[in-house]
Amino acid sequence: MSNTRPILVLFLAALLCAAVLPLFARGSEPPAPQSNANPEWAEARWLPAGAAPLRHPLTALEESFASRFPGHIARFSDGRHVWIVRVMDRPTRMLHPAADCFRGLGYSVQPPRVHTDAHERNWRCFAAEKNGRHLKVCERIFDRQDGNWTDTSSWYWSALLGRESGPWWAVTQVEE
Incomplete structure (x- = not known):
């Protein structure tokens, strides 16, 4: 039993550090929800070359989520693709993988893979x-300083620990 005591103490210390780390990280206080009117949509770096999508109203489910989301959400479509664009100024746990959303809506989801597009941008x-109904769903997160993430957990911890600064764009592209 005495051989396991130092390991137990180290384990408990690591748990305590993990629990209090977010309290000391920059930008850790939760931001207040903001309106969905946002000029950041004009910065259309998320668009594929040649795309000219139109902005569409959010669905009722998206509206409900947007009312609590600490940032801005918009929906765009070019008739073939739908893009859900979220802009955040601070890290948030309300940004989660699109696969989780689709599973929650009753879709069966294949394991994600990283895909590199023609502009050498990585997408999950x-x-x-x-x-x-078969869909191809791709997502990525990026900032103005060429930071790119294909998974929300990596983005969240990078942003929370102050390695990156916002705003960040999370783009989900859906294609039938």
Whole structure:
């Protein structure tokens, strides 16, 4: 038993550090929700070359989420793709992988893979299926300083610990 005591003490110390770390990280206080009117949409670095999407109203489910989201959300479509764009000024746990959303909506989701597009930008992509409807879903997060993330956890900890500064764009692209 005495051999395991130092390991237990180290384990408990690590748990305590992990629990209090967010309290001391820059930008750790939760931001107040903001309106969905945002001029950041004009900065369309998230658009594929040649795309000319139109902004569409959020769905009722997206509106409900947007009312609590600490940033801005908009929906765009070019008739073939739908883009959900979220802009955040601070790190938030309310940004989570699109695969989680699709699973929550009843889709079966294939394991995600990283895809590099023609502009050498990495996207996290997966296939989703529900009632015979097949979708290809890709997502990425980026900032103005060429920071790029394909998973929300890496972005969150990088942002929370102050390694990066906002705003950040989280783009989810859906294609049938």
